Amino acid sequence: MTNSISPQELLVIRGRGRVSALGQSLTALGTASPFTARQTGQHVLPVAALPAAAEEALQELRRSQPAYRQLDRTVLLGLLAARQAADAAGWGTPRPVGTEQSAFEISVSMGSSRGATGRLEEFHTEFLREGTVPVAASPLTTLGNVASWVAYDAGSTGGASLSHSSTCSSAFQALGNAAAWLRAGMATRFLAGGTEAPLTDFTLAQMQAIGIYSPFAAAEFPCRPGAGKPSTFVLGEGAAVFALEKVSAASLTEQPRQPVEVLEAVGFGFEAIGSKTGLSADGQHFQQAMRSALGQSGCGLADVDAVVLHSPGTPAGDAAERAALRAVFGEALPLLLSNKWLIGHTLGASAALSLDFALHVLETQQWPTPPFPTDLAPFPSARPLRRILVNAAGFGGNAASAIVSLQ
Structure with missing residues (x-):
């Protein structure tokens, strides 16, 4: 796209x-x-x-x-x-x-x-x-x-x-x-x-x-x-x-220079599944949503510094999202982040709260390290974060991804 x-x-x-x-x-x-x-x-x-x-x-x-x-x-x-x-x-x-x-x-x-x-x-x-x-x-x-x-x-x-x-x-x-x-x-x-x-x-x-x-x-x-x-x-x-x-873009250059939060893309993905509470093992809806968002933003895979995961703590859901990430990004994944270990799963509000968390990370360049064994990235990062992709998914085989950056 x-x-x-x-x-x-x-x-x-x-x-x-x-x-x-x-x-x-x-x-x-x-x-x-x-x-x-x-x-x-x-x-x-x-x-x-x-x-x-x-x-x-x-x-x-x-x-x-x-x-x-x-x-x-x-x-x-x-x-x-x-x-x-x-x-x-x-x-x-x-x-x-x-x-x-x-x-x-x-x-x-x-x-x-x-x-x-x-x-x-x-x-x-x-x-x-x-x-x-x-x-x-x-x-x-x-x-x-x-x-x-x-x-x-x-x-x-x-x-x-x-x-x-x-x-x-x-x-x-x-x-x-x-x-x-x-x-x-x-x-x-x-x-x-x-x-x-x-x-x-x-x-x-x-x-x-x-x-x-x-x-x-x-x-x-x-x-x-x-x-x-x-x-x-x-x-x-x-x-x-x-x-x-x-x-x-010209109007921003006319103002005193300060970082601006930009919504680069919102992409969607859907898959037909037999169970309305299930999903494919390789997260096909996640793959579609991420590729759609990446295509809209025009950025390369290496330009995405981190992903705020949907990852609700369910083994099958977490594994499918990570399989989808590997299908899109390869084995060299961006940093994996989450805020659900801090606020739980807020259902229809969860994507918005994840996006707010992503913007907080971009602004402060900080995030807490989870106090349990996980594949989530510990703080700090080896490089500054400038662009973050955020995932969300729900029952019925639907997923969505947003990309935000500081410019």
């Missing part, structure tokens, strides 16, 4: 926001296990839930407007990250519709695998108990409700409001759609990312039923990508959002 954007144009990330088990910043990566124990049914499982300060910020947001008190946790996490991204971009603090607007319309593209998980389960429980549901049950639990509330909070009056669900690659589906709109000139500014709040008893029971949940205790960094058997999948919650613009 050829590069679909002119060399004279760039998709830049003006700002980004995140919230996860690490809170709303990445300043304390790897200092202690952020996982906690959660009683669900007869089991105690490790989960990656928000820490106290981030939880208070979320509840303060919920209390800030009467309409927000009814929103699902997934939506509120998206609002929290989107506000941070817009503020970091200098677009101004997002404001409710009806107040003074920014100079440019803001469009929104958000991914979520399950959407309003908590509220849906609450409404269903109420229905089983009472035989009725509130009028607001349907609008508060549709997937489109995620992006539309982010757009509302951003003060958008006519920009696009797009919600995407493609299991655990949902955030990159949202990012790719935003990139396509920007490249086509159909929008000027986009808030794009992913959000998920799946730490409910029913969702935890589903993950445990698949037989992939980690047996390790919360304090032991129970999610262990690249460590082999046993499976060490751990569920987490969070969101990450990016403020995107298309700019001319």
Whole structure:
């Protein structure tokens, strides 16, 4: 695939926001296990839930407007990250519709695998108990409700409001759609990312039923990508959002020189498989997604310094992704990195949080070394990192890859 954007144009990330088990910043990566124990049914499982300060910020947001008190946790996490991204971009603090607007319309593209998980389960429980549901049950639990509330909070009056669900690659589906709109000139500014709040008893029971949940205790960094058997999948919650613009390369040279975060490509891959929870041993969907992203960016294999893996800690999934990497890059692989051992698997938000982690590594040239045997790269690197590929994949044989760089 050829590069679909002119060399004279760039998709830049003006700002980004995140919230996860690490809170709303990445300043304390790897200092202690952020996982906690959660009683669900007869089991105690490790989960990656928000820490106290981030939880208070979320509840303060919920209390800030009467309409927000009814929103699902997934939506509120998206609002929290989107506000941070817009503020970091200098677009101004997002404001409710009806107040003074920014100079440019803001469009929104958000991914979520399950959407309003908590509220849906609450409404269903109420229905089983009472035989009725509130009028607001349907609008508060549709997937489109995620992006539309982010757009509302951003003060958008006519920009696009797009919600995407493609299991655990949902955030990159949202990012790719935003990139396509920007490249086509159909929008000027986009808030794009992913959000998920799946730490409910029913969702935890589903993950445990698949037989992939980690047996390790919360304090032991129970999610262990690249460590082999046993499976060490751990569920987490969070969101990450990016403020995107298309700019001319010339306009950047006219400004005071400082590194600019560039979204070079978002590629996709799909494979037909017999089991909707399975994947091919050589990760054909990963291969397609990575090759698509590399073709769009126009960079060579040697130009990719590191890969932030999808790698959820399941032996089959981890092995397939590494087989795909060898098929694309050969045996001389880029550095392999992951943030899931720090925040768990956040389903539809995971790709966005992995991309945020990649940008943090590019900015700081630092990352924590996992405290367990794994093929993840220890810190430091022998050379500076300037370009990182990020992978994501989900049930149903879909995968996505994004490439970001500092320029």
